Amino acid sequence: MRKVGNVTVPNTQAEPDGTAVADVRSMRHGFSLGGASALAFSVIRPLGSFTNVPLMIAAAGLAGWLAALLILVVMLVVTAVFGALASRWPLEGSVAAWSRQLLGARVGLMTGWLYLCTYVLYMGLLAYFDAQRLLFLVGASAPTWLQGAGAALVVIAVSTIVNGLGRRVLSVLLVVCVAISVIACAVYSTLLLGHAQRGFFDLFQAPLGGSLDWNWLVGPFLIALAWATANTMRGFELPADVAEEIREPRVNVRRAMVWALIVGGALVLYSMIALALAVPAASSVSTSMTQNPYAAAIGTVMQSALGEGSARPFAALQIIATFVAIAVCQLAASRTLWTMARDREVPCHHWLVGLTSRNRMPMRALTLIGIATFVLILIAPDFTAFVLGGASGLAFLLAFIVTLVGLLVALRRGTWQTGSWSTGRWLGPVTVVGVVVLAALAINLAWPRQQLFGAGLQAWRPLIILAAIVIAGLILMAWAFRDGGVHVRNHGHVDRDLHERILLAHTGTCSVCHRALAEGEEVFWNPEAHVTICVACDEDVVA
16 A cells, blocks of 8 residues: 555556456547547548559449449448447457457457458558559569569657657548549549540440359359458447547447548549549549559550549559548557557566657557557568458458447347447347448458469469468467466456456546546546545656
């Protein structure tokens, strides 16, 4: 026991194995509703539709854009469920934290591991091809692997630095990214509509002509749907992943996800339709996907429709938007790693859980995520965008499915308690629809297709990568829950810190200095004394 002022404060509590527990803190509230929406919007990347559409058209004809419309509807369904979960548990780590509460600490660890890996894979994809665009702008139309890897390292290093500078710097970049995406999508799409080579009803044609029919839907369209699943509308759930950093998270997390999907989805569909109307021909797009598919897609469509003078500035705008998406993905992955370290589920957790003194940022976790991404690029130089996108998408969908299944189990057992918002009696049916559709999308994405992943054994690479991720997760679980799991913070599936985490920064007075606390100010909740202590007093206690 230690006495500070007129209050006697116990020392930090100990786990069942006698190990002292470090104080549990929330990160500083740094994102408003607008900032949280911008986080999701930046990863949705409406500008990415200009590179996704040519690939979908090459596979499924002009109607390939319908795959993105289907994904948007699915994500809105998932958002309804996630909104209910976030209103009850506004915790950092989103699906990992929710799965931990619904299905136990071991399932929560595996879900967090899947979610962490999906963003490392996706960062590798974005960083490598952002580097390709940079080299394309300087005239290297077919860069070597060494050039691409070197440029990708620079991109990842700058992303790590930007994240470490604090939320204000990232917020400025988010504003720039949103402005670029909205203005560029609106301007370029409108210009492309002015160069339309066909009518609107041509957008419902099969690859070889003719009208939409069942054979077309179960054939080429599934390829377009697989690519859309891996790359379109990803990131809508990011506000939930940083819930403890958002003001009034029980309300704003849900609102941010919905707004990002609606605005981002509308821009994506507008861009896709404009591009499909202006693209010269599916065959010309297909044959141009050579050594630099992203640059070739820009060159084929933008140059043919608007000329070289429009194509290169557009590539520069895409570089900026993609870089911001990389930074936000790194932020998401680092938060998941940080929460796993806070729960003592990963090696070196005492080191990884550290925050910078000024900005309260998990710089160590951020740096480790950056290193892991660059190592991925070095060891997987032959992995195409399809393979990395496919493996990342599979891990992404699996993490979502586990969370939704956990909610169904809680509903079945009668243990679910509604938070501040819910879909009411429709929560169960909506969750069932979400599980079924996500499972179908995962099967379609994992299907070994030569057109996407390569011939022979190569067609199984996304599934092989997913299997490796799951095996590594099981090894991590065996380590974390050794000796019956007494080492982890959630021993016996009782998250002793859950109540305290939710109360963080939501109280009025410090129990030591009796100073009135500003709304959103970071505080420390002492679970034994049941008092709230401001950071300055807590540092005196812990010192």
